[in-house]
Amino acid sequence: MTNTFSVWLLAARLRTLPLACSSILLGSGLAASRGAFDGGIMALSLLTAILLQILSNLANDYGDAVSGADNGERIGPQRAVVSGLITRHQMCVAMGLTALAAVVSGLALLISVFGDAWLHILAFVLLGGAAIVAAITYTVGKTPYGYRGFGDISVFLFFGLLGVLGSYYLFTQTLEWDLLLPATACGLLATAVLNINNVRDIETDAASGKITLAVRLGRSRAIAYHWALLGAALLATIVFLLLQPLDLWPWIFLPALKPLTDAARTLRLSQDGEVLTGALKKTAISAFLYSLLLSLGLALS
Numbered sequence: 512m513t514n515t516f517s518v519w520l521l522a523a524r525l526r527t528l529p530l531a532c533s534s535i536l537l538g539s540g541l542a543a544s545r546g547a548f549d550g551g552i553m554a555l556s557l558l559t560a561i562l563l564q565i566l567s568n569l570a571n572d573y574g575d576a577v578s579g580a581d582n583g584e585r586i587g588p589q590r591a592v593v594s595g596l597i598t599r600h601q602m603c604v605a606m607g608l609t610a611l612a613a614v615v616s617g618l619a620l621l622i623s624v625f626g627d628a629w630l631h632i633l634a635f636v637l638l639g640g641a642a643i644v645a646a647i648t649y650t651v652g653k654t655p656y657g658y659r660g661f662g663d664i665s666v667f668l669f670f671g672l673l674g675v676l677g678s679y680y681l682f683t684q685t686l687e688w689d690l691l692l693p694a695t696a697c698g699l700l701a702t703a704v705l706n707i708n709n710v711r712d713i714e715t716d717a718a719s720g721k722i723t724l725a726v727r728l729g730r731s732r733a734i735a736y737h738w739a740l741l742g743a744a745l746l747a748t749i750v751f752l753l754l755q756p757l758d759l760w761p762w763i764f765l766p767a768l769k770p771l772t773d774a775a776r777t778l779r780l781s782q783d784g785e786v787l788t789g790a791l792k793k794t795a796i797s798a799f800l801y802s803l804l805l806s807l808g809l810a811l812s
Contacts, residue, residue: 671698
């Protein structure tokens with residue numbers, strides 16, 4: 512079957528890309544608030560993050576098809592491999608090309624920032640390599656860690672701590688302890704997006720042997736965990752802003768809280784797959800807006 516451009520867009524899951532950019536935008540805003548910003552660094556950082564997210568999405572599509580986690584009972588958007596729109600071989604080729612593109616983009620970024628400071632470049636290459644391995648092994652391999660309840664930890668680390676602190680370091684080549692607070696908030700919100708997806712799929716995942724953290728916790732405790740993620744993200748953000756010089760601009764992130772809490776209430780009130788898919792989209796968009804508005808506020812402060 513000839514694969515059209517639209518089929519590959521489906522496999523790339525473009526709707527997930529804004530969330531992948533959140534940590535880069537927040538790191539950039541933090542750098543701007545401290546007098547260090549470069550548009551070229553931000554652009555290359557965003558490109559690399561987007562390529563890594565696409566790689567993760569392709570690997571997830573492939574891995575879920577191979578494992579049987581994607582089947583006729585699955586809720587949510589159509590998957591390319593299990594539906595026959597893309598063959599397993601074609602998906603493997605696409606994964607390889609995307610990984611190569613991420614490597615090229617990442618190296619271009621590092622060379623533009625560090626020049627011939629090879630120890631710095633090596634450190635980031637190792638982090639980038641870990642990100643690529645994590646993206647693929649989330650659902651691919653004999654023991655994918657996403658099927659053992661460790662996906663939340665990976666998302667928190669890569670979409671939060673490493674994404675925010677790493678991007679900030681590219682601008683400033685320094686780190687301060689207080690940056691852990693917004694980085695933690697960003698990671699917790701990304702984890703909340705994963706959790707609402709896993710709560711929606713809790714029955715089909717359990718039936719297929721995909722043991723996510725939501726499956727381990729059970730529905731009621733997974734919902735309590737979701738509220739804890741949101742509350743801890745807000746607390747970390749507030750503490751960070753209170754530690755900074757008084758300025759109202761960074762607080763423009765607050766309106767993003769309402770759709771986040773609205774989606775969390777939906778998670779508690781409904782078990783309908785389509786309704787929860789809508790709540791998932793709202794959570795993903797709101798988490799992105801949270802980081803974007805906080806970043807803009809910091810840059811303007």
